[in-house]
Amino acid sequence: MIIVLKPHATKEQLAHVDKLVKDRGLDTHIVEGQDMTIIGCIGDTTMIDPKLFEVNEAVDKVMHVQEPYKLANRAFHPEDSIVDVSGVKIGGDHLALIAGPCSVESYEQVLEIAQAAKASGANLLRGGAFKPRTSPYAFQGLGMEGLDILCAVREATGLPVVTELMSPNYLDVFNERVDLIQIGARNMQNFDLLKQLGQVDRPILLKRGLNATYEEWIMSAEYIMASGNENVILCERGIRTFETYTRNTLDLQSIPVLKRLTHLPVVVDPSHAGGKWWLVEPMAIAAVAAGADGLMIEVHNNPECALCDGAQSLKPKKYDMVLNSIKQIAPVVGKQV
Amino acid sequence: MIIVLKPHATKEQLAHVDKLVKDRGLDTHIVEGQDMTIIGCIGDTTMIDPKLFEVNEAVDKVMHVQEPYKLANRAFHPEDSIVDVSGVKIGGDHLALIAGPCSVESYEQVLEIAQAAKASGANLLRGGAFKPRTSPYAFQGLGMEGLDILCAVREATGLPVVTELMSPNYLDVFNERVDLIQIGARNMQNFDLLKQLGQVDRPILLKRGLNATYEEWIMSAEYIMASGNENVILCERGIRTFETYTRNTLDLQSIPVLKRLTHLPVVVDPSHAGGKWWLVEPMAIAAVAAGADGLMIEVHNNPECALCDGAQSLKPKKYDMVLNSIKQIAPVVGKQV
Amino acid sequence: MIIVLKPHATKEQLAHVDKLVKDRGLDTHIVEGQDMTIIGCIGDTTMIDPKLFEVNEAVDKVMHVQEPYKLANRAFHPEDSIVDVSGVKIGGDHLALIAGPCSVESYEQVLEIAQAAKASGANLLRGGAFKPRTSPYAFQGLGMEGLDILCAVREATGLPVVTELMSPNYLDVFNERVDLIQIGARNMQNFDLLKQLGQVDRPILLKRGLNATYEEWIMSAEYIMASGNENVILCERGIRTFETYTRNTLDLQSIPVLKRLTHLPVVVDPSHAGGKWWLVEPMAIAAVAAGADGLMIEVHNNPECALCDGAQSLKPKKYDMVLNSIKQIAPVVGKQV
Amino acid sequence: MIIVLKPHATKEQLAHVDKLVKDRGLDTHIVEGQDMTIIGCIGDTTMIDPKLFEVNEAVDKVMHVQEPYKLANRAFHPEDSIVDVSGVKIGGDHLALIAGPCSVESYEQVLEIAQAAKASGANLLRGGAFKPRTSPYAFQGLGMEGLDILCAVREATGLPVVTELMSPNYLDVFNERVDLIQIGARNMQNFDLLKQLGQVDRPILLKRGLNATYEEWIMSAEYIMASGNENVILCERGIRTFETYTRNTLDLQSIPVLKRLTHLPVVVDPSHAGGKWWLVEPMAIAAVAAGADGLMIEVHNNPECALCDGAQSLKPKKYDMVLNSIKQIAPVVGKQV
The missing domain is CATH 3.20.20.70 (Aldolase class I)
Structure with a gap:
């Protein structure tokens, strides 16, 4: 799962979202781009609803990169x-x-x-x-x-x-x-x-x-x-x-x-x-x-x-x-x- | 319900479809147009599946004119x-x-x-x-x-x-x-x-x-x-x-x-x-x-x-x-x- | 732009895709997850077609994170x-x-x-x-x-x-x-x-x-x-x-x-x-x-x-x-x- | 073209719509059903916009029965x-x-x-x-x-x-x-x-x-x-x-x-x-x-x-x-x- 922050997100907001992710048992990896910052979430994200993070004011969008199915995969x-x-x-x-x-x-x-x-x-x-x-x-x-x-x-x-x-x-x-x-x-x-x-x-x-x-x-x-x-x-x-x-x-x-x-x-x-x-x-x-x-x-x-x-x-x-x-x-x- | 026959439907085909409709308890009214013939079906067609008549070779299409619902109507x-x-x-x-x-x-x-x-x-x-x-x-x-x-x-x-x-x-x-x-x-x-x-x-x-x-x-x-x-x-x-x-x-x-x-x-x-x-x-x-x-x-x-x-x-x-x-x-x- | 590699992509494949991105004037940041590796592309990606990287065998998907419009933004x-x-x-x-x-x-x-x-x-x-x-x-x-x-x-x-x-x-x-x-x-x-x-x-x-x-x-x-x-x-x-x-x-x-x-x-x-x-x-x-x-x-x-x-x-x-x-x-x- | 009138359309309304159709050079054929009345329009309707008749208060819907194309037909x-x-x-x-x-x-x-x-x-x-x-x-x-x-x-x-x-x-x-x-x-x-x-x-x-x-x-x-x-x-x-x-x-x-x-x-x-x-x-x-x-x-x-x-x-x-x-x-x- 990848969380894209809004262009002008502050350091505090980044830290807050980072903590939210870690609270759900995932590891994070932060990529600071030219115009935006991205948080890569590492771990099993199958059971995590990406919408949860979209609520946050500093978050622009959340994207799933893993298929959410296993047995059929x-x-x-x-x-x-x-x-x-x-x-x-x-x-x-x-x-x-x-x-x-x-x-x-x-x-x-x-x-x-x-x-x-x-x-x-x-x-x-x-x-x-x-x-x-x-x-x-x-x-x-x-x-x-x-x-x-x-x-x-x-x-x-x-x-x-x-x-x-x-x-x-x-x-x-x-x-x-x-x-x-x-x-x-x-x-x-x-x-x-x-x-x-x-x-x-x-x-x-x-x-x-x-x-x-x-x-x-x-x-x-x-x-x-x-x-x-x-x-x-x-x-x-x-x-x-x-x-x-x-x-x-x-x-x-x-x-x-x-x-x-x-x-x-x-x-x-x-x-x-x-x-x-x-x-x-x-x-x-x-x-x-x-x-x-x-x-x-x-x-x-x-x-x-x-x-x-x-x-x-x-x-x-x-x-x-x-x-x-x-x-x-x-x-x-x-x-x- | 209206049944539109194909352009070159024969008299026999018309009579056959007409009979099919009447067999289901409806009355019919036939309109012969310039290029096509139409059978108007008179009576309660709510419970009749229009697809039944589309099977017929001489039929071009069947159109419902009545809403299929009553209590909610x-x-x-x-x-x-x-x-x-x-x-x-x-x-x-x-x-x-x-x-x-x-x-x-x-x-x-x-x-x-x-x-x-x-x-x-x-x-x-x-x-x-x-x-x-x-x-x-x-x-x-x-x-x-x-x-x-x-x-x-x-x-x-x-x-x-x-x-x-x-x-x-x-x-x-x-x-x-x-x-x-x-x-x-x-x-x-x-x-x-x-x-x-x-x-x-x-x-x-x-x-x-x-x-x-x-x-x-x-x-x-x-x-x-x-x-x-x-x-x-x-x-x-x-x-x-x-x-x-x-x-x-x-x-x-x-x-x-x-x-x-x-x-x-x-x-x-x-x-x-x-x-x-x-x-x-x-x-x-x-x-x-x-x-x-x-x-x-x-x-x-x-x-x-x-x-x-x-x-x-x-x-x-x-x-x-x-x-x-x-x-x-x-x-x-x-x-x- | 984020490039998600396939689960079993090799080091060589990763290096190859990384080079492709850099050849287009972008910087990269690599995130190695549990099941997959992600390449974050840093720089102006507005004019880059994400499909270009999807051709590569090792690539699973490519996702845009920036809006592709500027004047209207x-x-x-x-x-x-x-x-x-x-x-x-x-x-x-x-x-x-x-x-x-x-x-x-x-x-x-x-x-x-x-x-x-x-x-x-x-x-x-x-x-x-x-x-x-x-x-x-x-x-x-x-x-x-x-x-x-x-x-x-x-x-x-x-x-x-x-x-x-x-x-x-x-x-x-x-x-x-x-x-x-x-x-x-x-x-x-x-x-x-x-x-x-x-x-x-x-x-x-x-x-x-x-x-x-x-x-x-x-x-x-x-x-x-x-x-x-x-x-x-x-x-x-x-x-x-x-x-x-x-x-x-x-x-x-x-x-x-x-x-x-x-x-x-x-x-x-x-x-x-x-x-x-x-x-x-x-x-x-x-x-x-x-x-x-x-x-x-x-x-x-x-x-x-x-x-x-x-x-x-x-x-x-x-x-x-x-x-x-x-x-x-x-x-x-x-x-x- | 078939014009379906509303359930309680009056004789005057029927006559009015009938005239509208005839004014466009078509012949009509009226079918009075149990719950509704239908006007079959006879003639070349290719160039007539069915919406024109839908404006009329007494009209429920208008249905085309002829394809609107000729050269490709x-x-x-x-x-x-x-x-x-x-x-x-x-x-x-x-x-x-x-x-x-x-x-x-x-x-x-x-x-x-x-x-x-x-x-x-x-x-x-x-x-x-x-x-x-x-x-x-x-x-x-x-x-x-x-x-x-x-x-x-x-x-x-x-x-x-x-x-x-x-x-x-x-x-x-x-x-x-x-x-x-x-x-x-x-x-x-x-x-x-x-x-x-x-x-x-x-x-x-x-x-x-x-x-x-x-x-x-x-x-x-x-x-x-x-x-x-x-x-x-x-x-x-x-x-x-x-x-x-x-x-x-x-x-x-x-x-x-x-x-x-x-x-x-x-x-x-x-x-x-x-x-x-x-x-x-x-x-x-x-x-x-x-x-x-x-x-x-x-x-x-x-x-x-x-x-x-x-x-x-x-x-x-x-x-x-x-x-x-x-x-x-x-x-x-x-x-x-």
């Missing part, structure tokens, strides 16, 4: 983490191909989609049982019945199941029955829920919040890891920008950035990002080309009758075409399918 | 709602003056701040017992002990208490002991929590999410109201933009906009928005000038030693000066202090 | 600058009240509006002769004819004229005939134009770009000042955010921030920011309450027939009401009307 | 446009591989880089002679001397030259000597300059503004096309968002979106978007995978000594590796290299 864990989801590996050169409907509607629906997706190459099944909806009047998902259906289709197809947890009330059920627990974008900073995920045995798929910086996103992973569960997979699903033609702006730069800053696998959801089915194919291919460790794609057998988000779903035939391109692109960037 | 409730917080009225020409430390640290601290703030004119006491922190390593608040302190200071000063609820686990305790339950920006779309707030007797202070549109924010209020609790107060606390000099960008346009769209009171938190104490005074005055129904301001007797967010706290003396200006400005815009 | 010019626009003072405790139609349409129109606005208290006349329009097919303004009308109305009313310059081709004409030359948001980083403004005798009203940070905005003022014209007034007119209900988000925090960082007057345009006439009154009052040195408000005698932006124009009667409130608010924040 | 020009840059084709299945230094520094520098890039497969040479810089104190480019160098290197290598035009003063020189005239992000809405580009014979590379929506960007292309020059290539270079770890957020969804809305070629600049050299490789590959018609990449033989933006430049060896990957990916998405 690649600096302390140079190899890629590979997360095992009931036998399916994600990370390293393994590509997760997660497919399924936005919402679980019926056993027949999910089964048909899952079988088709598996035939195309999918290795994980997604489907929403509990749905986060902006409107209280919109379809909220089948709930426990939806979970039963997903488990039954897992039985029939062998595909491990990914589905979203919205409430701590269902934590035990999810821990028992779901293979990969998804935390949605709107709960990325539901810190109460994050802490409880540390108690769970299952790996976590942590979606990026619509307005989360890379650092905040990693800090949310750190919450889960610090609570005891190190099996975290990050999922880029688009951020909110000024552009409204697409639902969100898919930030593929996040892939190389996160792989540099952390050792966690990074999966991309091109369906929710753009909100339009015809954006899924080019963005899915681009995500793999940019180094993603997996794709989460909505597939529906009858998008026009989907209870939710039909507009962004691929038909099974189209999904098959997308995976065909992925199979050609993946080896170029060092992934196997 | 001023169109159906033209008078200002006035919320009663244990005897303190908020809304109409009543100004809520909420003050207190970011975090509860000790009984003495809170008491001293509360007494000073009350002497200046504050009518509600704020203080964080459970703190949402970006980092798992940061101070997370005193928890239940903090709540005890707040209640004791209420006893001593008569000021009703506002504090943040982060977990459904504490719902009953908060309902029993807290006068105004705050839902933080990061939980604004924690739909599970919102639904449970409908079961509570206490009024709710709903902060705007960092990236929430007005409509999404109102929809979160609608969640609480539709679940059974109509006493909702909205709190503008800044949104995330590209500007990073300030912590967030305080959006004062939200005040007149929300007052036009809804009948709910709107309170402003200038402390969290800017993140700098010297921004609080001008922004507090401006918020009242723009028509806010209240201010939530952080006051600390020793900001330099605050356990959290000291940089944005006012000292009691400065708070007193701010309220002095407020007392002069309020009558000009029709508020009493 | 309050640190070197502690008093408020007061700009004189043909006898009307802007800055300090003087409030600029700029009013007029978005576009100049006819002599009669401008005259009627100007007379009414002056009677209400306006002291400067605005009106667009050359209009920046997103569409090549939209009305582009009356051009030179519009300028003639503005000058004629100035003759008739005594109000100095503010109007937008879009092209260097008209620089001489504007210098001769316009009292305050406005540079629009979309030209805020038209560096070629900014440099030429240094040659002009007239003061400049520099609007904030839709996505300009405070620093970039000040740097654009610095361009004009460094080229020879120190009479710059900054104009906040809203920034682009994710919120689309309003045209832009008016950032009133910019007022206290700019007054802290610079000595230049800051004027606010609430008409363009929100794009809706009913937002103008509360935002105009709020802007003055926040410390603005002036207001630029669109007034039109028949908004329904305006050739451009009628939706955000006030009728003269409403403008009169707004100024009435302003007259009551201004003294509270130390301004005279 | 794929609806009226279904085939891909292929732009010829002095013999190098861009668009269709042709990939533009533009490489070179950020700034022109010397003949030797540019020649060495151009020869290496050409050997790797580059078919166009970029280099900045006139540089748009945020700071007036930063290196502004070699100007005409830089242009001379670029032309000399074109002579030596046969690579056509791309460089940025900042001022209308140099329009004739650029038209004579530059093969592809680049308009930078900050001038994307310099409408005066855009209009003058219609007079030029050379194709234009139009960079996206940092905060430009797809529609605004296309409208800027439409400005050039409507002024007489239909040879426009669009260049995605990242947009400004809340994320500051990267310089900007590269929006690869823009590629499929623009190809759907327009017939113009779309090129991507991964160097400026991220601002970090290690982001260039994954983003360049991803851009081609997403369907880009070309890449503009900064290559420098000694990034550490570059006068500008060295941090985002690739060394020639690395550029060669990137093109190797591109050569494998391109055929999968239907492009030839």
Whole structure:
């Protein structure tokens, strides 16, 4: 941490700030520049709020130089983490191909989609049982019945199941029955829920919040890891920008950035990002080309009758075409399918 | 709802989309323009997802013309709602003056701040017992002990208490002991929590999410109201933009906009928005000038030693000066202090 | 400037970076921390691009600690600058009240509006002769004819004229005939134009770009000042955010921030920011309450027939009401009307 | 265009708005819904400002259903446009591989880089002679001397030259000597300059503004096309968002979106978007995978000594590796290299 003093700070003020820093167990090193004086703080500053020093009248600004996360930090864990989801590996050169409907509607629906997706190459099944909806009047998902259906289709197809947890009330059920627990974008900073995920045995798929910086996103992973569960997979699903033609702006730069800053696998959801089915194919291919460790794609057998988000779903035939391109692109960037 | 067909949509496609709409219980009215055809959908479209129709190949876009909220909508409730917080009225020409430390640290601290703030004119006491922190390593608040302190200071000063609820686990305790339950920006779309707030007797202070549109924010209020609790107060606390000099960008346009769209009171938190104490005074005055129904301001007797967010706290003396200006400005815009 | 080295940077790498810095005429001071080494660069770093050092493999990040602007910097010019626009003072405790139609349409129109606005208290006349329009097919303004009308109305009313310059081709004409030359948001980083403004005798009203940070905005003022014209007034007119209900988000925090960082007057345009006439009154009052040195408000005698932006124009009667409130608010924040 | 009236609009108000629309030469079609009435406007609404009707008290909102651009619209020009840059084709299945230094520094520098890039497969040479810089104190480019160098290197290598035009003063020189005239992000809405580009014979590379929506960007292309020059290539270079770890957020969804809305070629600049050299490789590959018609990449033989933006430049060896990957990916998405 570096504390920059205001141009005309006095010797007394410098001494006072210096003492404040030392009182928190840090060492200091003072650099007197031409126009300003800087205090370099030496020691573990991870747990110190830089704002504390900004209050001081003599302080111009405070800058962090160390990343505030440790367990997720690649600096302390140079190899890629590979997360095992009931036998399916994600990370390293393994590509997760997660497919399924936005919402679980019926056993027949999910089964048909899952079988088709598996035939195309999918290795994980997604489907929403509990749905986060902006409107209280919109379809909220089948709930426990939806979970039963997903488990039954897992039985029939062998595909491990990914589905979203919205409430701590269902934590035990999810821990028992779901293979990969998804935390949605709107709960990325539901810190109460994050802490409880540390108690769970299952790996976590942590979606990026619509307005989360890379650092905040990693800090949310750190919450889960610090609570005891190190099996975290990050999922880029688009951020909110000024552009409204697409639902969100898919930030593929996040892939190389996160792989540099952390050792966690990074999966991309091109369906929710753009909100339009015809954006899924080019963005899915681009995500793999940019180094993603997996794709989460909505597939529906009858998008026009989907209870939710039909507009962004691929038909099974189209999904098959997308995976065909992925199979050609993946080896170029060092992934196997 | 209006469905715009693509330029070269055929008669068959038009008939197909027309049928889809009617199947959902709506009436239609078809407008054939020069270059395009439009289907006007007549009936209650609040609960229909416009995306459903966008899937259709012949559809160019779908536009909502009705607001998707009802209980919060001023169109159906033209008078200002006035919320009663244990005897303190908020809304109409009543100004809520909420003050207190970011975090509860000790009984003495809170008491001293509360007494000073009350002497200046504050009518509600704020203080964080459970703190949402970006980092798992940061101070997370005193928890239940903090709540005890707040209640004791209420006893001593008569000021009703506002504090943040982060977990459904504490719902009953908060309902029993807290006068105004705050839902933080990061939980604004924690739909599970919102639904449970409908079961509570206490009024709710709903902060705007960092990236929430007005409509999404109102929809979160609608969640609480539709679940059974109509006493909702909205709190503008800044949104995330590209500007990073300030912590967030305080959006004062939200005040007149929300007052036009809804009948709910709107309170402003200038402390969290800017993140700098010297921004609080001008922004507090401006918020009242723009028509806010209240201010939530952080006051600390020793900001330099605050356990959290000291940089944005006012000292009691400065708070007193701010309220002095407020007392002069309020009558000009029709508020009493 | 501070250069942070990567955790495992070697002695040789440190020496190499140290030399690079010294080669640019700076002194260095090395701070060896627990986990990382920092090089403090001492001397004038204003003209050094920090990215240059980021290229180096051993460098983790480079941080600027000095503001990159000088002439506009309050640190070197502690008093408020007061700009004189043909006898009307802007800055300090003087409030600029700029009013007029978005576009100049006819002599009669401008005259009627100007007379009414002056009677209400306006002291400067605005009106667009050359209009920046997103569409090549939209009305582009009356051009030179519009300028003639503005000058004629100035003759008739005594109000100095503010109007937008879009092209260097008209620089001489504007210098001769316009009292305050406005540079629009979309030209805020038209560096070629900014440099030429240094040659002009007239003061400049520099609007904030839709996505300009405070620093970039000040740097654009610095361009004009460094080229020879120190009479710059900054104009906040809203920034682009994710919120689309309003045209832009008016950032009133910019007022206290700019007054802290610079000595230049800051004027606010609430008409363009929100794009809706009913937002103008509360935002105009709020802007003055926040410390603005002036207001630029669109007034039109028949908004329904305006050739451009009628939706955000006030009728003269409403403008009169707004100024009435302003007259009551201004003294509270130390301004005279 | 669709005009939505307020819930309680009277018959007289409806008739008045209806007349206003008809006065502008449009036909109307009235749809009376359960809660609201809608006026469908039939005819060419491209040149009508929807805000005009929003002024009316009885109007709730106005929505455009037609795109406001014509010449750039794929609806009226279904085939891909292929732009010829002095013999190098861009668009269709042709990939533009533009490489070179950020700034022109010397003949030797540019020649060495151009020869290496050409050997790797580059078919166009970029280099900045006139540089748009945020700071007036930063290196502004070699100007005409830089242009001379670029032309000399074109002579030596046969690579056509791309460089940025900042001022209308140099329009004739650029038209004579530059093969592809680049308009930078900050001038994307310099409408005066855009209009003058219609007079030029050379194709234009139009960079996206940092905060430009797809529609605004296309409208800027439409400005050039409507002024007489239909040879426009669009260049995605990242947009400004809340994320500051990267310089900007590269929006690869823009590629499929623009190809759907327009017939113009779309090129991507991964160097400026991220601002970090290690982001260039994954983003360049991803851009081609997403369907880009070309890449503009900064290559420098000694990034550490570059006068500008060295941090985002690739060394020639690395550029060669990137093109190797591109050569494998391109055929999968239907492009030839």
